[in-house]
Amino acid sequence: MSTIETLSRRRLMTGLAGGGLIGLGGCATAPLAKAPPALPAPYVTPYAERRPPIAPLHARMDRIFDITVCLRPFRAAGPRLDAERVGDALVVHNYGHGGSGWSLSWGSGTMAVRKAMATNPASVAVVGCGALGLTSAILAQEAGAKVTIYAKDLLPDARSARATGSWTPDSRIALADAGPQFAVLWEEMARISFKRFRRYLGLPGNPVEWSDRYFLSDPPDHDPPPPANAPAPLEFANYGERIRDITPRAELLPAGATPFPGERVRRTSSMQFNVADYSHTLMADFLAAGGRVERREFHTLSELGMLKEKVVINCPGYGARALCKDESVTPVRGQIGWLIPQPEVNYGVYYKDVSMLSRRDGIVVQALWGGDMFGFGNDQEVVDRAETERAVGVLAELYGRMTSS
């Protein structure tokens, strides 16, 4: 077994044992260093108390109705949140959220808006209409500003629409050596975001909801081989322990308790974002509060200083690499295969480095061979159908061995 494979599997398993921030998808993440203080580890609930039906997934190639690909904007030091003068404008940056942009958006936007509103401007410009731009814009409106969003692409065309949609607030958010100050900031951002998502639970269309996730592991000799040409593994920051009080624990289920094959089945619950409905809701809220949107592409940072608004929140995501000439933004390619929705499948699965999450707008299937390093440094934003077919094949093998529920 390679170092990278060992690292990936160890991170996953320790995270599950401790019940970490695991949401599946582009964002399989977050091992926890210690067992929770008040609970025995592993934390086991008598399974008879909660035994939800587990409907089988139709893992078939002819049910793949779309394949999307996008680049996560990773920064080793964490997202850029500083402010600078550009011409006569104050530009507050808010980009570089790796695999955590949806999850941290409200907290990160709060930090940016605090800086932007320090002088109480009557109007604010937001560059970008992805997860970070739209939430920053809504927060700036709530803080009393008239807001215009300037962006090349709006959701659902912005890259954020191609995310898995899991609560994964520390997925590829920084490297482990980002420092204690960033860890404190991350915790504040994660708590702000977590609380804000409550507003979107229980709404028509289910923009945000809770769902169960199952983590299945076979004996090590059945686990997948390491990917070819994998980059050397990096140690990503892992902050799950800091918000353990608001994060459900994973439980190890007794053998035979679920129809899933495999030696170990663990279950936890996590928030998911049904991105189609959620982004539609955010856009409608922004417009209903008087927000304006203008399609525009900027080629240099100095163009931001020429906007009529003299306070600008800059949320270009991966676009910052070109716009701000910021080479600290590293691409992490992620691809999603979309299977036709099955409303009866209301859970997610992680098996052999493939994740599946059932969303209202499609069943999201993603390969994560090599864990968080999969796609790292790869800026090829082009569809690789073979990758998705291989991932669906892994799920087909799993569901082919499933017993009746």
Ligand SMILES: Cc1cc2nc3c(=O)[nH]c(=O)nc-3n(C[C@H](O)[C@H](O)[C@H](O)COP(=O)(O)OP(=O)(O)OC[C@H]3O[C@@H](n4cnc5c(N)ncnc54)[C@H](O)[C@@H]3O)c2cc1C
């Ligand atoms: C496969 C995959 C799965 C993921 N899963 C999750 C997940 O489950 N949970 C999670 O929290 N995160 C997840 N992420 C990460 C998340 O998608 C990103 O962190 C997030 O989308 C970043 O949002 P953003 O608003 O910064 O960037 P974007 O969505 O890229 O938005 C940038 C905006 O800026 C505009 N822009 C850029 N450059 C310019 C320019 N020069 N001029 C004008 N406009 C410009 C764009 O048009 C766009 O409107 C995933 C990512 C991938 C790839």
